[in-house]
Amino acid sequence: DSGVTQTPKHLITATGQRVTLRCSPRSGDLSVYWYQQSLDQGLQFLIQYYNGEERAKGNILERFSAQQFPDLHSELNLSSLELGDSALYFCASSGSSIDEQFFGPGTRLTVL
Amino acid sequence: DQQVKQNSPSLSVQEGRISILNCDYTNSMFDYFLWYKKYPAEGPTFLISISSIKDKNEDGRFTVFLNKSAKHLSLHIVPSQPGDSAVYFCAATGNQFYFGTGTSLTVIP
Numbered sequence: 001d002s003g004v005t006q007t008p009k010h011l012i013t014a015t016g017q018r019v020t021l022r023c024s025p026r027s028g029d030l031s032v033y034w035y036q037q038s039l040d041q042g043l044q045f046l047i048q049y050y051n052g053e054e055r056a057k058g059n060i061l062e063r064f065s066a067q068q069f070p071d072l073h074s075e076l077n078l079s080s081l082e083l084g085d086s087a088l089y090f091c092a093s094s095g096s097s098i099d100e101q102f103f104g105p106g107t108r109l110t111v112l
Numbered sequence: 113d114q115q116v117k118q119n120s121p122s123l124s125v126q127e128g129r130i131s132i133l134n135c136d137y138t139n140s141m142f143d144y145f146l147w148y149k150k151y152p153a154e155g156p157t158f159l160i161s162i163s164s165i166k167d168k169n170e171d172g173r174f175t176v177f178l179n180k181s182a183k184h185l186s187l188h189i190v191p192s193q194p195g196d197s198a199v200y201f202c203a204a205t206g207n208q209f210y211f212g213t214g215t216s217l218t219v220i221p
Contacts, residue, residue, distance in 0.1 A: 002155060002157065004155070033209065035211075041213060042114075042116070042118075042201060042211040042212050042213035042214055043156070043201060043203075043209075043211035044211070045208050045209045045210065045211070048208065056207055056208045057208075058208050058209075090155050090156070092155070100146075100158045100161070101158065101209070102157075102158070103148075103155030103156045103157065104155050105153070105154055105155050106154075106155055
């Protein structure tokens with residue numbers, strides 16, 4: 001158990017809809033990262049927050065947005081969903097160092 | 113554009129032998145490299161890392177080698193055990209994390 005929790009575990013929705021994925025980092029970790037893993041793809045970095053502020057941005061679509069709240073939990077919002085958005089979405093957290101990230105179990109999103 | 117590449121999607125090794133997983137990268141500005149291990153239905157877990165100022169880092173059965181001139185790193189597992197069967201991702205950091213597509217290792221008892 002990494003100490004990072006993600007909800008929900010599975011999510012099935014339809015094209016055009018909007019969903020919110022939630023992540024609670026390990027106790028004391030200030031950084032939260034979001035990743036997308038599509039079929040046969042590696043982990044694609046989406047975005048990083050550090051203590052409530054956006055720190056780095058990767059290949060995140062404009063239809064996607066994220067935020068980190070004062071209690072350090074984070075949400076990833078995916079809107080106008082397309083079939084290609086079906087993937088595993090992982091959240092990870094780390095302390096002040098970027099050398100080791102602790103990953104949550106992931107949310108599997110299926111868009112029908 | 114895949115800046116971190118793992119060209120072998122799968123690898124099978126006999127128990128007790130050495131497993132060698134390879135990773136290539138394109139950006140010479142990367143300064144830190146990591147290996148993660150992932151079991152099905154779980155998130156990746158950190159395994160071992162190496163700074164760009166080193167060429168080798170060892171932790172028990174796991175050793176990572178970095179060849180900066182070739183932009184290549186490898187993970188050696190000796191001896192391989194059935195519990196090592198998992199997907200291994202290499203990652204590199206610059207201003208963000210870049211992950212490879214993973215290599216599925218199967219250790220045959």
